[in-house]
Amino acid sequence: MRNVCVVGVGMSKWGEVWRKSLRGLFVDAAMEAIKNSGVDRLDSLYVGCMASGPFVSQEHLGALMADYLGIPGLPAMRVESACASGGMAFRAAFIEVAGGISDIVMASGVEKMTDCSGDDATAGLAMAADQEYEVFNGATFPGLYALMATAHMAKYGTTREMLSTIAVKNHKNGAKNPVAQYPFEITVEGVEKSVMVADPLHILDCSPITDGAAAVIVTTEEIAKKLGKPYIKVLGSGVGTDSMQLAQRADMTTIKASTIAAERAFKMAGKTIKDVRFAEVHDCFTIAELMVLESIGLYEKGKAGPAILAGETALDGKFPVNTSGGLKSKGHPVGATGVAQVIEVYKQLTGQAENGRQMPGSPKIGMTQNMGGSGASSVVHIMEVA
Amino acid sequence: MTMFSSRNWREYPQRYRLEASKFKKSGKTYFPPRAVDPETGDTEQEKVILPDTGKVITYTVIRTAPSQWTDIAPYALVIAELTDGTRLMAQVVDCDVNEVKIGMEVRIEFRRVQTESHHGVLSYGYKFVPKWY
Numbered sequence: 398m399r400n401v402c403v404v405g406v407g408m409s410k411w412g413e414v415w416r417k418s419l420r421g422l423f424v425d426a427a428m429e430a431i432k433n434s435g436v437d438r439l440d441s442l443y444v445g446c447m448a449s450g451p452f453v454s455q456e457h458l459g460a461l462m463a464d465y466l467g468i469p470g471l472p473a474m475r476v477e478s479a480c481a482s483g484g485m486a487f488r489a490a491f492i493e494v495a496g497g498i499s500d501i502v503m504a505s506g507v508e509k510m511t512d513c514s515g516d517d518a519t520a521g522l523a524m525a526a527d528q529e530y531e532v533f534n535g536a537t538f539p540g541l542y543a544l545m546a547t548a549h550m551a552k553y554g555t556t557r558e559m560l561s562t563i564a565v566k567n568h569k570n571g572a573k574n575p576v577a578q579y580p581f582e583i584t585v586e587g588v589e590k591s592v593m594v595a596d597p598l599h600i601l602d603c604s605p606i607t608d609g610a611a612a613v614i615v616t617t618e619e620i621a622k623k624l625g626k627p628y629i630k631v632l633g634s635g636v637g638t639d640s641m642q643l644a645q646r647a648d649m650t651t652i653k654a655s656t657i658a659a660e661r662a663f664k665m666a667g668k669t670i671k672d673v674r675f676a677e678v679h680d681c682f683t684i685a686e687l688m689v690l691e692s693i694g695l696y697e698k699g700k701a702g703p704a705i706l707a708g709e710t711a712l713d714g715k716f717p718v719n720t721s722g723g724l725k726s727k728g729h730p731v732g733a734t735g736v737a738q739v740i741e742v743y744k745q746l747t748g749q750a751e752n753g754r755q756m757p758g759s760p761k762i763g764m765t766q767n768m769g770g771s772g773a774s775s776v777v778h779i780m781e782v783a
Numbered sequence: 784m785t786m787f788s789s790r791n792w793r794e795y796p797q798r799y800r801l802e803a804s805k806f807k808k809s810g811k812t813y814f815p816p817r818a819v820d821p822e823t824g825d826t827e828q829e830k831v832i833l834p835d836t837g838k839v840i841t842y843t844v845i846r847t848a849p850s851q852w853t854d855i856a857p858y859a860l861v862i863a864e865l866t867d868g869t870r871l872m873a874q875v876v877d878c879d880v881n882e883v884k885i886g887m888e889v890r891i892e893f894r895r896v897q898t899e900s901h902h903g904v905l906s907y908g909y910k911f912v913p914k915w916y
Contacts, residue, residue: 543843644870
């Protein structure tokens with residue numbers, strides 16, 4: 398297996414981007430990544446996208462994006478694993494470079510979610526759950542994570558304040574991120590007074606609906622060195638899956654797919670969670686961040702909540718989580734999220750995080766965790782400073 | 784979402800009669816039925832009917848509802864463990880949503896679940912009601 402590096406990244410401002418179409422969002426991010434990396438060609442392209450069909454009636458994204466990127470003939474393919482589509486697209490690029498099939502591959506993600514009604518967006522997102530046995534019976538995504546939150550609270554005594562603290566912390570980080578959708582701070586009181594969506598989750602426990610794209614250039618260490626731009630090494634990549642239906646999981650208070658993905662990524666990297674300094678994790682809902690930190694082995698079951706309250710995962714804590722603002726503040730254009738997580742790790746490791754968002758102490762190793770649906774699929778990457 | 788009647792019809796054995804598969808080796812029951820037991824890889828199975836009572840193991844109240852359910856929102860959505868150990872996700876109806884708690888005893892009833900918006904197909908299935916109801 399060849400060593401794989403990330404050498405250039407691109408991401409435009411996320412939010413309700415009315416001036417940009419699905420392809421326009423992608424092209425902006427992709428051209429920025431090419432420019433920042435200094436590469437003069439691409440060998441192939443992966444596009445992570447969850448639901449362009451339901452959202453804007455457009456499929457066949459590999460060909461569409463290669464065409465509008467202005468590279469006729471480029472091998473291109475879409476990757477879908479619900480909200481983990483971006484992370485999986487990055488993994489596909491990693492595999493292609495590691496395996497020696499191609500030398501310079503773009504991993505990208507895109508989602509255009511505000512060209513349809515809120516109702517249609519919700520229905521499109523719900524396609525990540527079991528249509529016949531969850532959605533048919535009235536489940537929504539906030540509802541599924543609310544069921545997990547209720548179970549976690551009952552089993553471990555997890556509190557409302559722990560969940561609110563996660564939202565507050567991520568907004569504090571996101572306020573310093575120039576591309577975040579909601580770059581402002583919120584308060585614990587504000588979270589708890591916001592509209593209840595699915596008990597116990599309020600609207601400020603939920604990540605928003607977002608338009609956005611992200612792209613990175615994945616290449617060999619040899620080429621990365623030659624380009625002379627800041628780059629990072631990808632040490633490990635892991636994927637795990639679990640029952641689609643929440644009801645069929647033996648333990649609803651943990652994300653087993655993330656545990657499996659993390660174990661595989663750490664094994665490939667020859668590292669453990671103790672070697673990692675910070676993480677970008679999939680906080681589609683506040684409870685998700687808490688459960689993921691337990692699932693990837695950072696905290697024992699039931700111990701993440703108290704650690705979060707104690708500030709351990711804040712920007713100046715001993716293990717900062719979601720320095721980008723996370724899905725909560727940065728936004729969650731589902732297919733782009735996994736790639737944007739890699740971008741934040743790249744920025745932190747190369748000392749390029751903007752506006753005082755840079756972690757202290759020159760971190761050496763960071764990780765990403767991205768997951769699909771209620772956690773039926775998950776992908777983890779471990780990355781190191783070059 | 785468009786729900787053609789053929790798609791609905793295919794699920795009748797599960798939604799109308801609660802048919803499940805019980806595997807020989809593990810003795811474990813899966814709902815809906817599946818071809819392979821994920822625990823053992825076993826494919827030998829028999830058809831069983833789920834028991835109709837159980838206890839709530841986790842719950843939520845959906846207050847922001849999809850279009851099919853805005854008329855009944857807020858509604859309680861739970862996962863209940865039935866007396867044979869299988870778990871089922873469904874709404875709890877015919878009670879105050881605030882009464883739904885972990886440990887609450889429920890019974891399955893045959894109910895209308897939704898009216899599909901494009902073709903107006905009435906879709907039936909199972910919902911929970913309080914056991915005493």
